[in-house]
Structures are given as structure tokens and as C-alpha cells.
Amino acid sequence: MANSSVTLDEIFGALADPTRRAVVERLGRGPATVGELAGPFPMTLPSFMKHLKVxxxxxxxxxxxxxxxxxxxxxxxxxxxxxxxxxxxxxxxxERTDRLEAFVTEPQETS
Structure with missing residues (x-):
């Protein structure tokens, strides 16, 4: 199991690949075996295992x-x-877009 010091960069990096996002999406519906997860992807099992490792x-x-x-x-x-x-x-x-909208839409006082 990964340690608790995993950064957001590592999480975003893991989710940067469409195969890995699909695996996460599938696991959102419940546990699955490696074979079940690998089945839909047109790649060898060793290639899929690299995604799983990430x-x-x-x-x-x-x-x-x-x-x-x-x-x-x-x-x-x-x-x-x-x-x-x-x-x-x-x-x-x-908040930033609300401030921008207020700046653009509210009449500005002129000196």
C-alpha cells in the first residue's frame, strides 16, 4: 500500500492517463480482479500492470x-x-470571477 505522503502531483499524474482513469471509474462501482480490469483494454497484461502499479x-x-x-x-x-x-x-x-463581474458591470466613479 502507498504511504500517506503521496502528493497531489502523484495523484494527478496517475489520473493523467485515460486507461488509469477508466480503471478508477470501474473500481468506483466496486472491487474487481486484475483480469476483469484489464479485459476491456487492447494491451498486454504486462502493459496493463504498469498502469496498475502507477x-x-x-x-x-x-x-x-x-x-x-x-x-x-x-x-x-x-x-x-x-x-x-x-x-x-x-x-x-x-470568488475571483464574481469580483471581475462586479468590476465590469458596476458603474465606475470618475474623478
Whole structure:
């Protein structure tokens, strides 16, 4: 399991690839085996495993091997960390655009 010092950069880096985003989206519906996750993608299993490793290192995905089966689950705490950051950015930019709108639409006093 990835340590708790994973940065937002690592999380965004993991989500930068469409294959990895699709895996996260699929795991949002519940746990799945590596084979189930790899099935829809036109790549070899070793190539898919590289994507899975990036997701594990970012802390977004956890895997547990039981016998010959490797089960993957989504760590929603990492997504909440990302959501918190995005909500903060939304607030900051909303306030900025509100101030810009007020500046543009309100009559300005002239000296």
C-alpha cells in the first residue's frame, strides 16, 4: 500500500492517463480482479500492470492477492483529498470571477 505522503502531483499524474482513469471509474462501482480490469483494454497484461502499479503508488488503488487472484479496490480517501483540493479551487475561482463581474458591470466613479 502507498504511504500517506503521496502528493497531489502523484495523484494527478496517475489520473493523467485515460486507461488509469477508466480503471478508477470501474473500481468506483466496486472491487474487481486484475483480469476483469484489464479485459476491456487492447494491451498486454504486462502493459496493463504498469498502469496498475502507477495507481497503486499514487494510493488510489489497493490490491490484495488471495491464491492466484489479485483483487483491486479503490481507496476513496485519496479521491476525497483530490475533491477537497478541487472544491477549494472552485471557491477561489468563483470568488475571483464574481469580483471581475462586479468590476465590469458596476458603474465606475470618475474623478
Amino acid at each position: 495507481l497503486e503508488e499514487s494510493g488510489l488503488v489497493m490490491t490484495k492477492k488471495t491464491g492466484r487472484t489479485r483483487m483491486c479496490t479503490l481507496d476513496r480517501r485519496r479521491l476525497r483529498r483530490l475533491q477537497t483540493w478541487l472544491e477549494h479551487q472552485r471557491t477561489v475561482w468563483s
